[in-house]
Amino acid sequence: xxxxxxxxxxxxxxxxxxxxxxxxxxxxxxxxxxxxxxxxxxxxxxxxxxxxxxxxxxxxxxxxxxxxxxxxxxxxxxxxxxxxxxxxxxxxxxxxxxxxxxxxxxxxxxxxxxxxxxxxxxxxxxxxxxxxxxxxxxxxxxxxxxxxxxxxxxxxxxxxxxxxxxxxxxxxxxxxxxxxxxxxxxxxxxxxxxxxxxxxxxxxxxxxxxxxxxxxxxxxxxxxxxxxxxxxxxxxxxxxxxxxxxxxxxxxxxxxxxxxxxxxxxxxxxxxxxxxxxxxxxxxxxxxxxxxxxxxxxxxxxx
Numbered sequence: 001x002x003x004x005x006x007x008x009x010x011x012x013x014x015x016x017x018x019x020x021x022x023x024x025x026x027x028x029x030x031x032x033x034x035x036x037x038x039x040x041x042x043x044x045x046x047x048x049x050x051x052x053x054x055x056x057x058x059x060x061x062x063x064x065x066x067x068x069x070x071x072x073x074x075x076x077x078x079x080x081x082x083x084x085x086x087x088x089x090x091x092x093x094x095x096x097x098x099x100x101x102x103x104x105x106x107x108x109x110x111x112x113x114x115x116x117x118x119x120x121x122x123x124x125x126x127x128x129x130x131x132x133x134x135x136x137x138x139x140x141x142x143x144x145x146x147x148x149x150x151x152x153x154x155x156x157x158x159x160x161x162x163x164x165x166x167x168x169x170x171x172x173x174x175x176x177x178x179x180x181x182x183x184x185x186x187x188x189x190x191x192x193x194x195x196x197x198x199x200x201x202x203x204x205x206x207x208x209x210x211x212x213x214x215x216x217x218x219x220x221x222x223x224x225x226x227x228x229x230x231x232x233x234x235x236x237x238x239x240x241x242x243x244x245x246x247x248x249x250x251x252x253x254x255x256x257x258x259x260x261x262x263x264x265x266x267x268x269x270x271x272x273x274x275x276x277x278x279x280x281x282x283x284x285x286x287x288x289x290x291x292x293x294x295x296x297x298x299x300x301x302x303x
Contacts, residue, residue, distance in 0.1 A: 010047040011125045011271055013038075014117070016146055017133030018108040019052040019077070020086030021059055022255060022296065029255070029295035030066055031088065032108065033130050033161055036256045036296045040263030040286070042072050043300045046271065049120045051146060052133075053078045053107040059085035060107065070297075075116040083107040096251035096291070097229075100163050102132075109136040113145045121146050125270055126155035128262070131175065135166040147178065155270060159262060160184035162191065176214040176222070183225040183262055203228060203243070207236040225265065227258055233284055235265075237276040244280045249288045256296020261287030 015034035022031035030039075034050060041048035050072070054060030056079050063085060064074050086106035091099050111133070121127065127150055133139050147156065158179035160172055169192060176182050186206075187198040193206040207224040215221045224236040232246040264286040268279030290298060 010045060012047040012049060012120055012123055013041055013266065013270075014049050014051055014076070014121055014124050014127045014146065015041070016051040016111070016127060016129040016143055017139075018086060018102075018130070019050060019054060019063065020088050020102070020106070020108060021063070023087055023089045024253070024255070024295065025090075025092060026294065029297065030063060031255065031296050032086070033132065033159055033259050034128060036259035037128050037159070037263050038072060039070065039297045040260045040290075041267065042070065044263060044267040044271075046267065047073075049073055049076045049117070049124075051076045051111065051113065051117045053080055053083070053111045055079070055083055055085040055107045056081045057085055059087070076114065076120060078112045078114060080107045080110060083110055090255060092253055096253045098253060098255050102163070102166070108133060109139065111136075111139050111142050113142055117146065118149050121149035122151070124150055124154055126157055126180075126266065128157040128159060128266070130159040130161050131168070131172055132161045132163055132166055134171060134175070135168070155180040155266075157262070157266065158182045159259075160188050160192075162188050173213070176210070177216075177218060179214075179222065181223040181225060181266075182210070182214065183227070183258075183265075185258070186226055186228045186231075189226050198228075200228070200231065203234045204236070204241045207234060207241065211236055225262070227261060227287075229254070233261065233280060233287075235276050235280045240276070242277045242280050244277070244284045246284065247288055249292050251291045252294050254291050257287045257291040259296060260290040 015038040017034035018032040020032045022029045038048040088102040156179045189206040193209040234243040265283035268274040
């Protein structure tokens with residue numbers, strides 16, 4: 001008789017932060033950067049868990065229903081009777097670039113860590129967290145609980161999202177030293193590194209300046225990932241700079257493209273063991289494909 005062996009457990013990554021509905025010109029779509037990253041990690045075969053909150057309302061019920069239908073667990077999502085499910089109104093430029101206006105004091109501003117989240121954190125390979133959800137002081141305390149529960153060797157991935165008026169630069173500078181990898185776009189890097197605008201050709205210098213600042217009191221140099229929209233993306237890892245040029249695509253909208261890029265990059269680096277250059281190229285292709293689709297969570301069967 002052949003012996004049966006249990007399947008190898010899928011690596012777990014947690015995503016902490018906002019979960020909201022994107023109100024786009026052509027409909028409502030599930031969104032929020034941490035949720036988007038979790039969705040795409042799941043598409044790559046990982047055990048992705050979302051540490052967030054929804055309201056006990058019809059928008060929250062529908063969000064949970066969709067998450068379950070996609071096969072993602074919901075046990076790390078808490079529900080609030082007193083706060084509504086979040087949403088953001090998105091306006092698209094003629095080229096598909098998105099601008100955002102978020103509702104205030106919604107469920108994801110009041111994230112609680114439950115026992116399921118702490119158990120998942122204790123075995124996680126990494127945690128993705130963004131700056132937007134930390135507009136809430138209560139969430140900063142909650143994030144500290146999750147960070148403390150992680151294994152010492154787990155990656156801490158900080159996804160910078162400077163969405164005015166929620167663009168607190170001192171907060172970013174206080175959080176980045178705690179991270180293993182920091183992802184931001186070229187405009188954000190220009191503001192943080194030089195106090196200036198995006199400057200094509202200046203990406204490596206900005207990444208190195210930020211790595212030096214945020215690694216000053218760390219035993220290892222921070223990995224900096226810098227996205228440049230259609231121009232491509234760069235990665236500073238172990239002191240080496242890699243850049244992957246973008247390929248032209250017909251953009252539907254850019255919502256979620258950066259989140260899918262991050263999920264693919266983490267999968268390639270942490271799970272598949274690809275080289276930084278190969279991981280960057282794989283992530284760029286995924287991000288470009290998502291930009292050709294409507295909304296942040298397209299079906300991968302369409303690829």
